[in-house]
Amino acid sequence: MGLKSVLSKVFASVVNRSLNKVRGNAVGLQQQTFQTIIDQAKNTAFGRDHHFSQIKSYEDFKKHVPIRDYEDLRPYIDRVVDGEEDVMWPGKPAYLAKTSGTTSGVKYIPISKESMPEHIKAARNALLNYIHETGKSDFVDGKLIFLQGSPILNKKHGIDTGRLSGIVAHHVPQYLQKNRLPSYETNCIEDWEQKVDAIVEETLQEDMRLISGIPPWCQMYFDRLSARSDGKKIKDIFPNFKLFVYGGVNYEPYRARIEESIGFAIDSIETYPASEGFIAFQNSQKDKSLLLLADAGMFFEFVPADEYFNDNPTRLSLAEVELNKNYALILNTNAGLWGYSIGDTVKFVSKDPYLLLVTGRIKHYISAFGEHVIGEEVEYALMSVAKAEGVDVVEFTVAPQVNPQAGQLPYHEWLIEFGKAPADLQAFALKVDKALQQKNIYYFDLIEGNILQPLVIKSLQKDAFINYMRSQGKLGGQNKVPRLSNDRKIAEEMLRLDVGKE
Template sequence: MGLKAVLSKVFASLVNRQLNHIRQNAVTLQQKTFSDLVYTAKNTAFGTDHQFALINSYEDFKKNVPIRDYEELRPYIDRVIKGEANVMWPGKPSYLAKTSGTTSGVKYIPISKESLPEHIKAARNALLSYIYETGKADFVDGKMIFLQGSPVLNEKNGISTGRLSGIVAHHVPGYLQKNRLPSYPTNCIEDWEEKVDAIVQETAKEDLRLISGIPPWCQMYFDRLSAVSGDKKIKDIFPNFKLFVHGGVNYEPYRARMEEVIGTQIDSIETYPASEGFIAFQDSQKEKGLLLMVDAGIFYEFIPSEEYFNDNPTRINIKDVELEKNYALILNTSAGLWGYSLGDTVKFVSKNPYRIVVSGRIKHYISAFGEHVIGEEVEHALMTVAKQEGVEVVEFTVAPQVAPAESQLPYHEWFVEFGKEPADLTTFAMKVDRALQQKNIYYFDLIAGNILQPLIVRSLKKDTFINYMRSQGKLGGQNKVPRLANDRKIADELTIYII
């Protein structure tokens, strides 16, 4: 074991003590965060408009600050982008994180000098928590690769602008820089396929021990590595590869295919970073869920997902949440986002400490007939049956077919790219349908009442989703395929790939 690994164990023990304080004092820390945020921003334009100086409680805050998504906050954000100071947070942001929204096109999220260190600290603590719990630290002595966006930054009115992962790349601690891949020139390649090929060439003979990135793009990297290495398994290319760090999407639909190409099961750490803030990370290999960052400059609010589109939905803070209930996640941050609807839904699996799972997107659901099927339900149904049947799923998306051929009932149409096909696609679809009915009573009622017919699975050609994302100019980076839609925009594009 090298010196870095030895020192990391000492550091991990110190950080775990800090995390224990956070685990045991979440409600108190959230109240302090709330008070600090409101006090700090009281003299900003937003704080003045919403009477922050008169806010003395969370109840006051709810009366003064409505829930808004990006578009609704845009009049303030546009002022920030134009270079105006003291709009939503004191001064100007250090960066603007450029991100592709599913409903707002390109978004620019402010990152302040107060919020940026929290991104770095949370990513570091995720690794240190793993080291503390497992005692495994050898990975810090080898090479690590982070598949991410380009670190090249542009400027908007004097503010550096780029992808979050590219921004963070400029602030990686010095003790990790020598171990870190890809090289800066390779990381700056904009075209994703060209970049992956360059990374393959650069890393094929390195001692990679940790690999990090969004699962579908890591899968693409692994496939190309395997192809240029004579179809070797990743474990044979990188014998010391022991840890996979992922985020951005639910890993479970990718796990079987990833482990097949790797050639073995491997430890993994799930993280929940967003341009708006680093929200949670997996702090234990033994416990379910991600530890919510309650002391990181974010005050969280939660709206029961079934009330989200109501005129006056219930808004609660962390002390009033219930287990196993889906909530829309609302953020108030030290970069000046207020009552900000992130668009994600989360579910608490523990309150001691507060751990969450990401259950879907508030606007990604199917409710063409009132069924309100959500991402968590379709992923559970598909992956449960796939595991039982020994089927591998590469990627999928689901859309309603409300106008089928004459005399047919409407149905949910599932477009699935398989790594390993079902023995019988019709039987497989029937089993997935039954699993979905068990998860969603409204869907069950529609099937039982002959309002909908059982779902239909369309098997897609190899590399369908890579080709689709390429056609949309969204290959690689932080881009993800929406799993659910109420329209057929994606579905109709995918029909040409049906086997």
């Protein structure tokens, strides 16, 4: 055991005591955060426009600050991007995180000097929490890889601007720099496929012990490592690889294939980072729930998902949430986002401590016929049947077919790339349909009432999703294909590309 490993256990014990305060006093920490950020922002343009000096309680806040998405907040954010000071938070932001929105095009999310350390602290604490729980710390003595965007930052009106992962790369603690891969030069390669190939060459002979990234792009890295090594499993290429850290998408649809590529069921840590803030991370290896970070400079609000599109939806603080109910997550941050709908849905599985699961995207659902099928439901339906049938799913997306061929009822069309396809695709589709009916009563009623026919699965060719992302200029990084759409834009383009490959 190396010196770093020994010291990390000592530090992990200290951090665990801090995390116990989060576990035991989340509501109190949220109230402190609320008061602090309101006071700090009261003299900003946003604070003056929304009467922050008069806000004494959460009830006051709800009266003065509406829920908004990026487009609604854009008049303020554009002023920030243009270099104006004291707009949403005191001064100028330290960074602008550049993201790709599905409706807003390029988005710029402010990161302040107060919020940036919270991103780093949360990532560090996720690892130290794991070390404290398991006693496993040897991974810090080997090489660590973070599959991420380019660290090259551009100036926008004097503000450093780039992808969140690239910004974070500039804040990796010094004690990890010598262990960290890929090299800065390789990390700066913009073309994702060239970058992955360069990472393979750079890491192939190294003692890789921790690998982190978004699951589909880690899978691409594993596939290319294996191809470069005559089909070896990752455990045989990196015999000391013991920890996989991921975030950005639900891991379960990828778990079986990734573990098959690695060669065993590796320990993993799920994280919930976003440009807007680092929201939660996996609390224990014994379950998959995530610990809400109640002291990370963010005051959280929760809107019942079934009310989100109402004119005046219910808004709840952490103290008011119920277990096992889907909520749209609303953020108020120490970077100046107020009443900001991040677009995710979560549900709490514990309030002692506050543990949650990310269940989907509030705008990624299918309700072309009133069924309101959400991501959590389709992922459960598909993966429960796939696991029972020994089927390997690489990736999938679902869209409604509202204009079927003459004589047919409308249906949900599932576009799936299989690693190992079912022997009988139609029988498999019927089982998935039954599983979805059990999860969603509205969908059940539509099938039973002959409004919809059972779902139809279209099996796509190998690399269909990679080819689609490449065609959209979104291959790699933090990009991913939406699992659910309420229209057929993605589905039609994927089918066009798939036919073109035949």
